[in-house]
Amino acid sequence: MIVKNINSIKHFNLHLHTNVSDGRLTPEEVVNRAQEIGLDLISITDHDNADAYNLLPQEIAPLRIIPGMEISSLYQDSDVHILGLGLNLHSQSLLDMIEMYLVGRKERAIKMIQKLAELGMPINLDEVIAVAGSRGLIVRPHIAQVLLSHGYVHSKSEAFEKYIGDNGPAYVHKPEFSVQEAIQVIHEADGFAIIAHPGDLANPAYVDDIIKMGIDGLEVWHPDHNLSQIAYFTDLCKNLGLYMTGGSDFHGDNERYNLFEEVPASETILESVNKLWREYKCRGN
Ligand SMILES: [Zn+2]
Ligand SMILES: [Zn+2]
Structure with missing residues (x-):
């Protein structure tokens, strides 16, 4: 009897950004690079947006892609990123959320530009939109880029440190769904709701709180996690x-998160990713 290897996925990376949000590469370049390094499975998880999936090359086999998104949400006034993996990108709830974020981020940019003008650094919205690209999902690095091009700062990181970082004088909170709403939208889109980089949460106790809201998993391996966090989250999930x-x-x-390689996952994580992929395929995808 031939025993089929149940773990068909060996090399994966389920958290990649493109220039559809604040990444540098196009979706096609991300796919090409994943193929070059021999990944079996990836997810493109842009912030609050899934446009990358309209821009993929036709032929991607043998690479597999599980549709994803990294959704911004709020819990106890702090930011929580929830990965939606295996999403039905035609889900009306998901499309409504994407639209709300698109509009909300533009309104936020307008408020930040007003604050920057009051600080003596006039820029205009069209410049920011030009950096953000055709769909115009505006994230703070786009504003930082425009500040840099005007010579108001010497680097984008200086723009964050002095003006638009979370405690900066030109910072404006982005409009956000609650964690519960984000999980609900992901579930309505047949996806799995995963806490992104749980080790970065403002309070470690939030992980348990958010799990109780019906989360499906945790991003156990992330460059921000040390070995003891990886071990802790692995045990928690088990x-x-x-x-x-x-x-x-x-x-x-050249960005802060610059690793493009397979996740150095333990057998336990690898098995779980394979299970998630099989479950996703079982859902009729
Ligand atoms: Zn991310
Ligand atoms: Zn994140």
């Missing part, structure tokens, strides 16, 4: 029967 995923959060070669 005990609670949650999925374990991993991704490098790649944004670009």
Whole structure:
């Protein structure tokens, strides 16, 4: 009897950004690079947006892609990123959420531009939109880029440190759904809701709170996690029967998150990713 190897996925990375949000590479370049390094499975998980999936090359085999998104949400006034994996991108709830974020981020940019003008650094919205690209999902690095091009700062990181970082004088909170709403939208789109980089949460106790809201898994491997966090989250998932995923959060070669490689996952995580993929395929995708 031939025993088929149940773990058909060996090399994966389930957290990659493109220039549809704040990454550097186009969706096609991300796919090409994943193929070059021999990945079996990836997810492109842009912030609050899934346009990358309209821009993929026709032929991607043998690479497999599980549709994903990294959704911004709020819990106890702090930011929580939830990965939606295996999403039905035609889900009306999901499309409504994407639209709300698109509009909300533009309104936020307008408010930030007003604050920057008051600080003596006039820029205009069209410049920011030009950097953001045709769909115009505006994220703070786009504003930082325009500040840099005007010579108001010497680097994008200086723009964050002095003006538009979370405690900066030109910062405006982006409009956000609650964590519960984000999980609900992901589930309505037949996806799996995974806490992204849970080790970065403002309070470690939030992980348990958010799990109770019906989360499906944790991003156990992430470049921000040290070995003891990886071990801790692995145990937590095992005990609670949650999925374990991993991704490098790649944004670009010269960005803070610059790893584009397979996740160095344990057998336990690898098995869980295979289970998630099989479950996704079982859902009729
Ligand atoms: Zn994130
Ligand atoms: Zn990310």
